[in-house]
Amino acid sequence: MRVISLSVDGIVQSAQRGLYDWLANQDADLICLQDLRVRERDMEKPEYQLDGYFAYFFDSGTKNYNGVAIYTRYQPKALIYGLGFASGVDMEGRYLQVDYEQLSVGSLLAPSATSEVESQEVKIKFFDDFQAHLDKITRKRREYIFCGNWAMAHTPRDVSNSTENQHNSGFLPHERQWLSQLYNQLGYVDAFRRVNKDADEYSWWPSGVKGEGDGWRTDFQVVSNSIGPKVEYAAIYKTQQFSSHMPVIIDYDIELAP
Numbered sequence: 001m002r003v004i005s006l007s008v009d010g011i012v013q014s015a016q017r018g019l020y021d022w023l024a025n026q027d028a029d030l031i032c033l034q035d036l037r038v039r040e041r042d043m044e045k046p047e048y049q050l051d052g053y054f055a056y057f058f059d060s061g062t063k064n065y066n067g068v069a070i071y072t073r074y075q076p077k078a079l080i081y082g083l084g085f086a087s088g089v090d091m092e093g094r095y096l097q098v099d100y101e102q103l104s105v106g107s108l109l110a111p112s113a114t115s116e117v118e119s120q121e122v123k124i125k126f127f128d129d130f131q132a133h134l135d136k137i138t139r140k141r142r143e144y145i146f147c148g149n150w151a152m153a154h155t156p157r158d159v160s161n162s163t164e165n166q167h168n169s170g171f172l173p174h175e176r177q178w179l180s181q182l183y184n185q186l187g188y189v190d191a192f193r194r195v196n197k198d199a200d201e202y203s204w205w206p207s208g209v210k211g212e213g214d215g216w217r218t219d220f221q222v223v224s225n226s227i228g229p230k231v232e233y234a235a236i237y238k239t240q241q242f243s244s245h246m247p248v249i250i251d252y253d254i255e256l257a258p
Helices: 011-016 019-023 117-137 173-184 191-195 225-230
Strands: 002-007 030-034 054-058 068-072 078-081 094-099 103-109 143-149 219-223 231-236 248-252
Touching (some): 002 103, 002 143, 011 019, 054 094, 068 094, 117 173, 191 219, 219 248, 225 231
Parallel strands (some): 030 103
Antiparallel strands (some): 030 068, 078 094, 231 248
């Protein structure tokens, strides 16, 4: 099973850069897109459809702001829109999930904080609530793949100029600690790092141009512990650029049947 994840910085721009032509030739079973920046009704236009795929979208309710999508070859048994946090802070990002017999796949766009204290507080609250959610679902007899733009990096090898960036949102000590807890205490797995240990594997270039300025690896596929051994291949696609983020491609030894 091949899963592709990409944060698009606006689907209109990415489509104009050839995203859908590229996706049509990737033989992916599931495609998770984030940061669409259009309304759901716009995503129903022909130029945003893929032959052979069921398409599901969750917009922000506000034009030109966030939004996520999932394209899948297999019609899911259920769809989940949002994370249902009692605080409502999950709506500061976006989340869409497709459920199959024993597997759930989510497309996640986390809040990206600026230097403003209020924005950072929203991000902290989002991930505190998300951690509680992940802790709760680990007790379910299901496997999960969470694809998305997590708006933070984990270790120094995931950020160029890591020393200089340690005071910037996305690489703050409490953010790195949150990811460490996710992997070491909750038992989830960074699927990319399961098979690819290389440094300089960056998925996001804040400059907007690959190779210019600092690179960050903020786009992950986080999976249940039981899926970790099923990761066969992982790569960040760098040949074409559809946004400031690069597609994350991961192959799993999982048969997703209708």
